Amino acid sequence: MSEYQYYEFLAVDRPLDAGEQAEVRTLSTRARISATSFTNEYEWGDFKGDPGRMMERYYDAHLYLANWGTHRIMFRLPGTLLDPDIARQYRVGELVSSWTAGDHVILEFTSEDESGEWDEHLEVPLSAVVGIRAELAAGDLRSLYLAWLSAYGSWERDEEAFGYEAEDVLEPPVPAGLGTLTAPQRALADFLRLDSDLLAVAADGCAELRAVQDDPGELAAWVVGLDGEEKDRLLLRVVRDQAAQVRAEMLRRFRGVGKGRPRRTVAELLDGAAERRQGA
Template identity: 35%
Template sequence: MSEHQYYKFERLDGYLDAKARQALRAISSRAEISATSFQVYYTYSDLKAEPSELMLQYFDIGFYYADWGSIDVYIKLPAGTLPDALLGFSSDGLHVHKNDEWQLLIFSIEEYYEYFDDENADDFFQHLASLRSELMQGNWRLVYFMWLKECDFDEELDGLPLIEFNFEHLSEEEQAFVILFDIPLAWIKALAMVLNAQPSHQAKQAQFQFDAWLHNLTEADKNTLLSVLFEQGQLSRYQALAITRKESTNKHEAYQYWLTPSVISPFIDQAQNQLQQEQAEALAKKVALEKAEKEKTLTDIYRQRERYWQLAQEQAERTCASGYDAASRYLHQLNEAYQFKANRAAFEQFFKRFVMANKNRKALLNRLKDML
């Protein structure tokens, strides 16, 4: 049996020069390679390189999945973007590769049990640029999601700084992440409760001050930036900041308030009950909306019932399978509409006439046998 593997990597800051594309081509002769991306599928072989090494050297976001259930999501950040205190807990689902320039986050699923294909992978990949941008701007909720998932199974898990992020309203991209990685919703709600009940550190949203940054650049920094700009043809803000970063700004951050399993555990039952109540209310609202839409549809059909009988007969007279299918569909809709309007007797009268008019069309009547 063949095995399908999918790799997709993209560079968001700058371009892959000819030398980089040549090196990537040497790794895979069948990959689709552009100035910003690398994508390849394998059935019987595999990528001749470590994805983490490719990410650190060439790309900013990446995605891998195999049809036996393995999934890896790659997000590369400038060194020091996330504080060391945020990356110290042990997790099978989050791995960090670091060098002097970058922090590479790898979010992993060992066995994904739902159906997943290339289209699902492409859909999720569209969220990665926004998720990376959120992390770079100081919104570190993805790491907390992975901690919550691990905490659900490990009562001895090391803690995280308790930072006041908004866990009551998630972005579309974060919701997609939560669904893919099966993050327990009750634990997310419990964390929001913790933050409402206990002191925490204020989130530091990164605000870039161009004048201050430019003033602090050395001549060597400027020469480096000009050299990269000349070679690549463009230079993004994030790339320029990564190149000129002097130190890991978040590395030695001191935290007074911490999130631990013992801190969040007292809120779990309450969060679970609240979540179930909210889900029940949402379901009731959905059912009521669907019912209202169905009633409106049936009212419209009943109001146009003469036309629907005419359409059913026209389709029957086509004497073909698609015509019989369409006629059956119109008649079943009429049946529902008459029942909704408590006029079953009228439907039976018209239906008998229809059957008599089409008594020789056995294939059609067979489609209507549940109403005969």
């Protein structure tokens, strides 16, 4: 089987100017390049660029797939919209990583499957999942949890993916609404090969996604009850141009993200998925 690789990048917040387009052109003479996108396919040879560096400098979203089993998604968000400390809670080795570059946070989600099975007709355009970026910016962390879950779910395909100590790893905060994914989140789960039974077990008992319109009186009472020193810290961050991040964090806390249930271990989640599969 000949090799096949697909690269796609999108610039969402700011289009590339002529000079920047010329710079990325030096990385590939055959790529389809515009002010907002970069797309190329390889059936021989390899891409000369570094996707991570391209994300740091030019683009806000990236999708990569290869016929030897690698699927990869990357997103870049302003640090004012996604707290790097929150992203760190969902890291899983090389499969789910995050880092900061200037004022941005970059996320990288990877799925590997070396079984040799390849769908030549697989079509997962970046446009199908780029909506994840806006959801993260609005405080919806479901995609981070899906990436974390898919990473440990790969243990069922590759028994050498993790050591036995990983069985006792506790899940990160569980966002509400895992049982009702958005279209981009569903596309992400499929692209990362997230097992449907594992997702069902993770979503079992998960809080439902609250209505977008929160009760004003309830929200006001919650804010009044915050500690005075904490309010001062939050207000200072707003003055320092972190208003969007502060809003997202406060709404997550108000809506009880990750609360109301004990955190499960990786072993409990995988065992639950196996039991559900056997009972089907």
